[in-house]
Every structure is written in structure tokens, then in C-alpha cells.
Amino acid sequence: MRMTYFTKFLFVAVLFVGGSVLARESEPSSDEPQKDLKTEIKEYIIHHLQDSHDFSLTSYTNDAGEHVYIGAPLPVILWDNGLQVFASSKFHHGEALAEVGGNYYALHHGKIYKTDAQGTINYDAAHHPTNAQPLDFSITKSVVMILITALLMFWLFSSLAKSYAKNGGVPTGMGRFFEPIVLYIRDDIARPNIGESKYKKYMPYLLTIFFFIWFLNIFGLTPLGVNVTGNIAVTLALALITFFLTNFTGTKDYWKHLFDPLGDTMPWYAKVPLYIILVPIELLGLIIKPFSLLIRLYANMQAGHIVLGSLIGLMFIFKSWLGSTMSFGLAFAISLIEVLVALLQAYIFTMLSALYFGFASAEHDHDHGHEEEPELMHL
Amino acid sequence: MEIPVMVGAGLVVIGVGIGIGRIGGSAMDAIARQPEAYGKIQTAMLIAAALIEGIGFAALFAT
Numbered sequence A: 001m002r003m004t005y006f007t008k009f010l011f012v013a014v015l016f017v018g019g020s021v022l023a024r025e026s027e028p029s030s031d032e033p034q035k036d037l038k039t040e041i042k043e044y045i046i047h048h049l050q051d052s053h054d055f056s057l058t059s060y061t062n063d064a065g066e067h068v069y070i071g072a073p074l075p076v077i078l079w080d081n082g083l084q085v086f087a088s089s090k091f092h093h094g095e096a097l098a099e100v101g102g103n104y105y106a107l108h109h110g111k112i113y114k115t116d117a118q119g120t121i122n123y124d125a126a127h128h129p130t131n132a133q134p135l136d137f138s139i140t141k142s143v144v145m146i147l148i149t150a151l152l153m154f155w156l157f158s159s160l161a162k163s164y165a166k167n168g169g170v171p172t173g174m175g176r177f178f179e180p181i182v183l184y185i186r187d188d189i190a191r192p193n194i195g196e197s198k199y200k201k202y203m204p205y206l207l208t209i210f211f212f213i214w215f216l217n218i219f220g221l222t223p224l225g226v227n228v229t230g231n232i233a234v235t236l237a238l239a240l241i242t243f244f245l246t247n248f249t250g251t252k253d254y255w256k257h258l259f260d261p262l263g264d265t266m267p268w269y270a271k272v273p274l275y276i277i278l279v280p281i282e283l284l285g286l287i288i289k290p291f292s293l294l295i296r297l298y299a300n301m302q303a304g305h306i307v308l309g310s311l312i313g314l315m316f317i318f319k320s321w322l323g324s325t326m327s328f329g330l331a332f333a334i335s336l337i338e339v340l341v342a343l344l345q346a347y348i349f350t351m352l353s354a355l356y357f358g359f360a361s362a363e364h365d366h367d368h369g370h371e372e373e374p375e376l377m378h379l
Numbered sequence B: 001m002e003i004p005v006m007v008g009a010g011l012v013v014i015g016v017g018i019g020i021g022r023i024g025g026s027a028m029d030a031i032a033r034q035p036e037a038y039g040k041i042q043t044a045m046l047i048a049a050a051l052i053e054g055i056g057f058a059a060l061f062a063t
Helices: A002-026 A032-049 A141-166 A174-194 A199-221 A232-248 A252-259 A268-318 A321-361 B002-033 B035-062
Strands: A054-061 A067-073 A075-079 A083-087 A098-100 A103-108 A111-115
Touching: A032 A268, A054 A141, A083 A098, A141 A174, A141 A199, A174 A199, A174 A321, A199 A232, A199 A268, A199 A321, A232 A268, A232 A321, A252 A268, A252 A321, A268 A321, A268 B035, A321 B035, B002 B035
Parallel strands: none
Antiparallel strands: A054 A067, A075 A083, A098 A103, A103 A111
């Protein structure tokens, strides 16, 4: 049985190597305009993945040869020896300098640098700008999307709560859609993982984080072109909340499990050499858990956006009815998968958060099993 | 420098694919054997798949 797996693996590996060699040979000699298109698509995808200072939906080049952007400017808030607030339309999408209160600011690859009146940007050896960067508290595209999602959730769930109060607990309208999801989070995520007696105090957070991530993931798939959950700062913040909640609500047993995992099973002189290894590993696990949360969400959404962008870009590279149609079909199929991934990642984040809360609130002794003990104790 | 890193990442992704494939297959077997435990098996499957997937993404981002 093992052997067949191995031979299959070898076969696939040989196919891969052979295929890549063939692909390299049959690769068309890249002429100049095609390469330009490729780099253009690459830049477009990278630009899409980044946060930006203006909410531009689309742009085109008009007959006069100038770029026309459709979208809205956003407020730029800088702390540079005092608060500087101005609209991002002053940058003209990175094409112009913004002069505010005697200071000049330039937008360079999505970041704001302080420059002189001519807008010179100095580079170091690695081609990184050496200009001073003012502290940037701007309302960027991601921030706008987060605010919109927060407002949407507030409106949606407070109106749902009102409708439940009015109809005596019977779901109507949107409630019919959301009630099963809320019940699923309560009965299949919170209860089995956290335990019957404690799950209630974590429910608001679990529901919030689930719908927040789900809505933002879904917004990322719309033509709005936002990539909020594919932004590592956002996922870091979400993971940090889970981390702090886990540790601040941790019971005595949780901390005992961290620093004294063996308990009374051994005399102290036997535990000391073990703990030199065990305790650092436990402490490392403390950090790895939220770290894996943040990387998983970030990487999944980022990868989804890259794949989708590349497949859409392929349409313009092929420029043939067969290739473009095929890449359109692929992009459509991947979009459908991304809808699933959007839900799945929200579910995984909530699920793992609940699991970590379960560790933190577990009150067990190691001698006899307990009903409330989470199913997966060591992840 | 660049090529070995990419080959390594590719190997990791193959491994991740085999791993997730086996998790999915085993979960299918388990569900076929005990359809009433569908929910629990699915949850455990998704968690395991997510953990392995993380390694794959780590490899992809290393390139």
C-alpha cells in the first residue's frame, strides 16, 4: 500500500519535472509589447493587493492621453509636528505633490513621504526611499471598508434583535437567513469547544468575528476591489484580540497547565530538567496559536486575490477566443471556490478562536476525564 | 538562489496537497462508515486541513 503511494508520487513528480521542461522549451520568445503587458498586469495585481489612499473603482486613459480615475478621494490624516488633514485628491493618484501648511508630501508606491518643494525622493542602495515618513493615520480604503462593514453589522444585527423582540422570537425576513448561522456558531462551535458553563461570555466575540471576517471576505470578491482581510495588519489585529481574550480570561488551571503541565505526578526535582524544555515550548505555543491564525487568514485571502487577478490577467495575455474563454471559465470557477473559501476562513478563524478559549477556560484536573474538556487538547 | 527555493516550495505544496487529500479521503471513509458523526468528522477534518494549509502558505510566501 505504501509502495503504491510512493510510486504514484514518483510518477507525478516525473510528470511535473517533464512538464516544466517542456513548458520551458515551448515558451514563446518574449517580444517587447507582450512583456510590457505582463509587467502591467503584475503591477495591477500588486496594486490591488495593497491598501490605497483613495477609493478608486476603475481608471482609463481617455483620448487626450490622460488617466481618468473613477472613485472618491479619502481623507489623509498625518501627524507631522501637528495634525495635518487633507483630501487625498491633492495627490492626484501619486502624480502630484501635496502642499499642506508649508510642508510637501509625495505619494510613492502607496506610502506618504515628506519631500522638499520639488518633490525629490532620495533612495538608498537597495532603492528604498530615505525621505522622512510622517505618522500616517489616514482613512484608507481598508479603513473605509472596515467602517462600512461595522456599520452594516450594527444596523443588521440591531434591527434583527428588534424584529425578534417584536415578533416574539420568531425569525422574519433576514432573520430566517441568519438564525441558522448564529445557531450553528453557538451549538457547533462554541458549545462543544468552550463548554456548556462558559460558552455564553464568548458568544458575542465569536459571532462578531465570524460575521466581520465573512462580510469582509465577501466584499473582497465584489468589484469594489478591496482586500481587507488579505491585509496582514488587519488579520494581526484580529488575532491579537483573540490572543488577549484567551490570556485575560484564562483560568488558574490554564496558567497551571502552561507553567506546571505535569502537576503532582512527579516530585519537583524530576520536573525541573523537564520544565527547562517543556515550559519554553508551552510559551512558544502561546504565540504560535495567534500567529497561525493571522497567517492563515491573510495568506488565504491574499492567495485567492492573486489567483483571481492572474486568471483575469490571462485573458488579456492570451487574446485568443479559445485561451481567453478558458481563462474566463477558470476565473469564474475560482470565484465560486473563493465564495466557499470566504465562508470557510471565517469559520476556521471562529472555530480556532473558540478552541483556544476552550483551553483558557478549561477547569480540569488531569486524573479523571471531564465532560467539558475540549476534544482536541493539544494542537 | 531563486530556483532551489522555488523547487522546495513546490515540493512542500505537493506534500500539502497529498496531506489534505488524505485528510479529505479519510474523512469521506469515516463519514461513509458513520454517517451520524458527519458534523464532528467535518469539523475535525477542516481543522486539520487548515493547519496543514498554513504550512503550504508559509512555503509559498517564502519564495
